[in-house]
Amino acid sequence: xxxxxxxxxxxxxxxxxxxxxxxxxxxxxxxxxxxxxxxxxxxxxxxxxxxxxxxxxxxxxxxxxxxxxxxxxxxxxxxxxxxxxxxxxxxxxxxxxxxxxxxxxxxxxxxxxxxxxxxxxxxxxxxxxxxxxxxxxxxxxxxxxxxxxxxxxxxxxxxxxxxxxxxxxxxxxxxxxxxxxxxxxxxxxxxxxxxxxxxxxxxxxxxxxxxxxxxxxxxxxxxxxxxxxxxxxxxxxxxxxxxxxxxxxxxxxxxxxxxxxxxxxxxxxxxxxxxxxxxxxxxxxxxxxxxxxxxxxxxxxxxxxxxxxxxxxxxxxxxxxxxxxxxxxxxxxxxxxxxxxxxxxxxxxxxxxxxxxxxxxxxxxxxxxxxxxxxxxxxxxxxxxxxxxxxxxxxxxxxxxxxxxxxxxxxxxxxxxxxxxxxxxxxxxxxxxx
Amino acid sequence: xxxxxxxxxxxxxxxxxxxxxxxxxxxxxxxxxxxxxxxxxxxxxxxxxxxxxxxxxxxxxxxxxxxxxxxxxxxxxxxxxxxxxxxxxxxxxxxxxxxxxxxxxxxxxxxxxxxxxxxxxxxxxxxxxxxxxxxxxxxxxxxxxxxxxxxxxxxxxxxxxxxxxxx
Numbered sequence: 001x002x003x004x005x006x007x008x009x010x011x012x013x014x015x016x017x018x019x020x021x022x023x024x025x026x027x028x029x030x031x032x033x034x035x036x037x038x039x040x041x042x043x044x045x046x047x048x049x050x051x052x053x054x055x056x057x058x059x060x061x062x063x064x065x066x067x068x069x070x071x072x073x074x075x076x077x078x079x080x081x082x083x084x085x086x087x088x089x090x091x092x093x094x095x096x097x098x099x100x101x102x103x104x105x106x107x108x109x110x111x112x113x114x115x116x117x118x119x120x121x122x123x124x125x126x127x128x129x130x131x132x133x134x135x136x137x138x139x140x141x142x143x144x145x146x147x148x149x150x151x152x153x154x155x156x157x158x159x160x161x162x163x164x165x166x167x168x169x170x171x172x173x174x175x176x177x178x179x180x181x182x183x184x185x186x187x188x189x190x191x192x193x194x195x196x197x198x199x200x201x202x203x204x205x206x207x208x209x210x211x212x213x214x215x216x217x218x219x220x221x222x223x224x225x226x227x228x229x230x231x232x233x234x235x236x237x238x239x240x241x242x243x244x245x246x247x248x249x250x251x252x253x254x255x256x257x258x259x260x261x262x263x264x265x266x267x268x269x270x271x272x273x274x275x276x277x278x279x280x281x282x283x284x285x286x287x288x289x290x291x292x293x294x295x296x297x298x299x300x301x302x303x304x305x306x307x308x309x310x311x312x313x314x315x316x317x318x319x320x321x322x323x324x325x326x327x328x329x330x331x332x333x334x335x336x337x338x339x340x341x342x343x344x345x346x347x348x349x350x351x352x353x354x355x356x357x358x359x360x361x362x363x364x365x366x367x368x369x370x371x372x373x374x375x376x377x378x379x380x381x382x383x384x385x386x387x388x389x390x391x392x393x394x395x396x397x398x399x400x401x402x403x404x405x406x407x408x409x410x411x412x413x414x415x416x417x418x419x420x421x422x423x424x425x426x427x428x429x430x431x432x433x434x
Numbered sequence: 435x436x437x438x439x440x441x442x443x444x445x446x447x448x449x450x451x452x453x454x455x456x457x458x459x460x461x462x463x464x465x466x467x468x469x470x471x472x473x474x475x476x477x478x479x480x481x482x483x484x485x486x487x488x489x490x491x492x493x494x495x496x497x498x499x500x501x502x503x504x505x506x507x508x509x510x511x512x513x514x515x516x517x518x519x520x521x522x523x524x525x526x527x528x529x530x531x532x533x534x535x536x537x538x539x540x541x542x543x544x545x546x547x548x549x550x551x552x553x554x555x556x557x558x559x560x561x562x563x564x565x566x567x568x569x570x571x572x573x574x575x576x577x578x579x580x581x582x583x584x585x586x587x588x589x590x591x592x593x594x595x596x597x598x599x600x601x
Contacts, residue, residue: 189494190485190494347493351493355491359507364598373596
């Protein structure tokens, strides 16, 4: 494998304080090593418990290079199983989701329980006397953990614990889940799926990039410099342009980084006191009945725009959704966007959220489609051999410690968050084993 | 919303229905998006589900689900000089066939079903979008308008590269 030719020193040299080498986006050998060292051992977002409410419910997916089954065992526990028959190798489950009492391979009928253990081998007299079913299960991904319905897994048997990984962004998960009057959310409103011909990190970087908005998304901004209304109860969207400049409101926004590649951007001043509609008022009232008026006000005062849970998920506070980033090849990436249903909120509020997400984050949306164009053009431009470096130096050296989050703070139009992602990237990539 | 039916309700013939669909396809292919939008009633909707047999545009994600207000935002953007995903613009050809008209249900509206194939070309790449479409047409002020258009793509639940133009 080409990956073996990459030693620590050569990987380390690809990331400098304010720039990264174009090979991190374009070199297939780097991609192979990312699959092994990042996706092969980091805590990865898998899905949400609401996708597998009952024993035997399953969702299939690839986590990095590994085809897996996300399911719930008969005892109620969550499992992430290798989706590969222990006998001759076919994928055992072929549908994207469904429910089965047992998982049976199509080829020779080997049958597994919902915890992956092998329970039936047809024509057993063909097995040697030493054959031990216990050695032929669907392997369980070694570490699986959950926080408020968000399920993560790691292929590494050791390394940073889930608590260590998630501690700094727990409050960001709370920020979304607390908006549901029942205190829980559900992924049961379908999914937006898009692909682009570009490296996975282009999407990851973009999630916390506030610099691009007035330019990449110029076609969503009206003559007054305001984006279209993206949220129920808003008369207009954020003011992103003032005259011929990025608006003051937009340039004052902050980004935060907290280590391990995680970070978030703060919200705009869009919200304060302006959000009003019958649907929104009803929702606010339902929430207040559950948690009290003061707490409801607090929950609905937007604090966060996007939160990145490195390396493969983000949570959005404006057009609420959870995004999952799936690298397919060095220059091909799939992204899944799950609308979030706020359990206990009036249907109409959830309907409005789903409807506006169609026009912000579907493949056919007004916002995301121009981002996909950016990613595709970036990948094409990065094939140039005349300039090896990608500049990520905006705001380098002026980041400030932020006591509240325990990390660092910068302007959201700076590139601190990208640099933090590459610090984490380098950590994973340069460590041969954890 | 519907006007009371006149004694002799206007019927839609096969030829008229086909001419309507051909006209709509031509507006889309000529990028006359504002004229296309004007084919819809004020309460008209344009829906492209993101799942096969999708029951609801409200409780589930869709590729497109525009009322006239969102449709206007979409068309404003398609006409914006800085729509990067249409720089350069797509060229499309729509083919419409297998047209059937469902019997009048007494509402004065007719449902016209057809198959649609859109060929889209942009920057050396050509894509195909095939599906079954359903137009609910309403006769209003001496012309037919679209009260509801639904396009069920055969690959509706696939992962798409960016889609900019309506199907």
